[in-house]
Amino acid sequence: MTVGILTRRALADLRQHLGTQFMTTVVVSLSILIFTFFSLMYFNLQRFVERFGTELGLVIFLEETTLQDRIPVLYQDLARLSGVESVRYVSPEEAFKRLETYLHEEREVLAGVDPTFLPASFELQVNRAVFNLDRIGQLAAEIGAWPEISKVQYGQEWIHRLEVFSNVVRLIVLVAGVLLLFTATFVVASTIKLTVYARQDELEILRLVGATNVFIQGPFLIEAFLQGLVGSVLAVAFVFLCYRYLGGLLVHSEVLRGVAFSFLPWSYVATIVSSSVALCVFGTTLAMRRFLRL
Amino acid sequence: MMSQEPPIIRLEGVSKRYPPDTTALSNINLDIEKGEFVFLTGQSGSGKSTLLRLLFCAQRPTEGDVCIDGVALSSLSNAQVPHLRRKIGVIFQDFKLLTSRTVFDNVALSLEVIGLKREQVEKRVKQVLEGVGLLGKMQRLPLQLSGGEQQRVAIARAVVNRPPIILADEPSGNLDRQRTDEVMVLMEELNARGATIVFATHDERLYENTHRRVLHLVNGRAEAVR
Numbered sequence: 001m002t003v004g005i006l007t008r009r010a011l012a013d014l015r016q017h018l019g020t021q022f023m024t025t026v027v028v029s030l031s032i033l034i035f036t037f038f039s040l041m042y043f044n045l046q047r048f049v050e051r052f053g054t055e056l057g058l059v060i061f062l063e064e065t066t067l068q069d070r071i072p073v074l075y076q077d078l079a080r081l082s083g084v085e086s087v088r089y090v091s092p093e094e095a096f097k098r099l100e101t102y103l104h105e106e107r108e109v110l111a112g113v114d115p116t117f118l119p120a121s122f123e124l125q126v127n128r129a130v131f132n133l134d135r136i137g138q139l140a141a142e143i144g145a146w147p148e149i150s151k152v153q154y155g156q157e158w159i160h161r162l163e164v165f166s167n168v169v170r171l172i173v174l175v176a177g178v179l180l181l182f183t184a185t186f187v188v189a190s191t192i193k194l195t196v197y198a199r200q201d202e203l204e205i206l207r208l209v210g211a212t213n214v215f216i217q218g219p220f221l222i223e224a225f226l227q228g229l230v231g232s233v234l235a236v237a238f239v240f241l242c243y244r245y246l247g248g249l250l251v252h253s254e255v256l257r258g259v260a261f262s263f264l265p266w267s268y269v270a271t272i273v274s275s276s277v278a279l280c281v282f283g284t285t286l287a288m289r290r291f292l293r294l
Numbered sequence: 295m296m297s298q299e300p301p302i303i304r305l306e307g308v309s310k311r312y313p314p315d316t317t318a319l320s321n322i323n324l325d326i327e328k329g330e331f332v333f334l335t336g337q338s339g340s341g342k343s344t345l346l347r348l349l350f351c352a353q354r355p356t357e358g359d360v361c362i363d364g365v366a367l368s369s370l371s372n373a374q375v376p377h378l379r380r381k382i383g384v385i386f387q388d389f390k391l392l393t394s395r396t397v398f399d400n401v402a403l404s405l406e407v408i409g410l411k412r413e414q415v416e417k418r419v420k421q422v423l424e425g426v427g428l429l430g431k432m433q434r435l436p437l438q439l440s441g442g443e444q445q446r447v448a449i450a451r452a453v454v455n456r457p458p459i460i461l462a463d464e465p466s467g468n469l470d471r472q473r474t475d476e477v478m479v480l481m482e483e484l485n486a487r488g489a490t491i492v493f494a495t496h497d498e499r500l501y502e503n504t505h506r507r508v509l510h511l512v513n514g515r516a517e518a519v520r
Binding site: 009201205206210213215 | 350373376377378379380390391392394403404406407408409451455
């Protein structure tokens with residue numbers, strides 16, 4: 001028996017049962033669509049958390065007692081640290097000016113305040129390729145242990161909140177993924193079972209003329225393969241188009257300016273498509289089990 | 295004269311019961327020689343169809359064993375059953391044709407399952423359809439044919455892969471007298487070419503003047519009429 005005969009029969013079956021095949025493909029496509037959409041959201045959120053953490057850089061506050069001649073030495077020490085891209089000294093006066101700018105119309109509240117009351121600080125930008133969030137934390141702890149340093153900030157609270165949010169999203173994606181996997185398997189298996197029921201006479205005749213299980217099941221598996229492939233490719237393509245369209249809108253958004261959205265990596269897309277194919281083939285195998293006995 | 299060859303079909307103490315307490319066949323012992331034409335008769339529900347279903351392994355006996363061409367069916371795994379079925383052509387009263395496929399495709403099915411090439415399939419199917427007088431209607435769908443023609447398609451499908459055994463389960467049950475005679479002529483021809491035929495029917499007219507062996511089933515028990 002050749003794959004050619006099975007494929008020819010599968011294509012003939014596809015033509016004959018176009019309505020049912022279309023329905024199964026739509027079910028597969030919708031399931032994969034929801035999963036891909038959540039995955040895309042999670043993937044971008046994860047990237048955002050990573051980038052947000054590193055783009056914030058570190059702010060290193062100096063002790064009030066730090067002598068002025070120690071500033072260049074500290075500057076050099078910081079600049080020499082591996083992975084540090086830039087170091088900027090912010091004097092108490094400059095910090096005061098920034099505060100005034102920030103307060104804008106309410107700057108009167110600073111009237112009579114000593115312009116040197118804010119601590120001097122260094123602002124550090126690190127190489128994003130080298131530093132992940134954990135390494136930034138380690139670097140902050142290392143610098144914080146120096147004697148002249150009073151405090152090191154790198155937006156820990158924001159990052160922590162984002163990380164918690166990101167973890168929640170990850171959990172939702174995982175749970176939704178598992179639920180969708182079960183739902184899709186069940187729906188696909190049920191749809192295929194209905195198809196098989198509708199074609200019971202045909203299966204009986206095939207058994208009658210001595211068809212092996214491979215001959216009977218082969219076209220169904222090829223159909224399932226195509227349904228999984230077409231369904232998932234359509235779903236991923238739809239999400240991709242939405243991503244392109246929304247990406248275009250967000251470029252002009254004030255709130256999300258500078259935030260770069262990206263599509264799922266191709267390896268991830270390949271995993272989604274192959275999982276969808278495996279899901280349909282598995283669902284078909286499950287659905288046909290009882291029809292292949294004697 | 296006794297044949298030297300072992301029987302092509304042998305049933306040894308075969309019983310078939312369905313839960314909870316229906317006995318379809320009870321202790322059937324039967325030998326059918328190669329090339330024989332046997333009528334299997336009896337009222338509806340006497341066990342004719344059950345016996346045929348045991349022969350092509352659609353069901354397994356509750357007791358006893360069935361041997362086809364020297365092979366005990368109890369020794370066959372489910373995976374080996376299709377290979378046994380290729381030795382047996384089965385014809386039904388309700389034809390069991392694929393109504394969405396052409397006459398050609400229906401007959402070709404028996405050859406496709408054994409993996410014959412397209413050209414060989416085409417040649418053999420045309421030969422057989424010519425034999426049953428349907429070559430000119432091979433592109434028609436079964437429902438575009440008369441009952442007699444549909445039954446001839448079913449016969450063509452059953453014999454196209456040249457099986458040594460043909461089982462016919464009331465093949466003339468849905469046909470008028472003239473069509474029934476046509477079917478009988480075809481069956482006689484197949485038998486003359488060497489096929490062993492088990493012909494189940496409750497139509498006495500078909501076997502009352504025959505020299506063939508007639509096996510009568512009554513409530514699942516066999517009585518040889520002659």
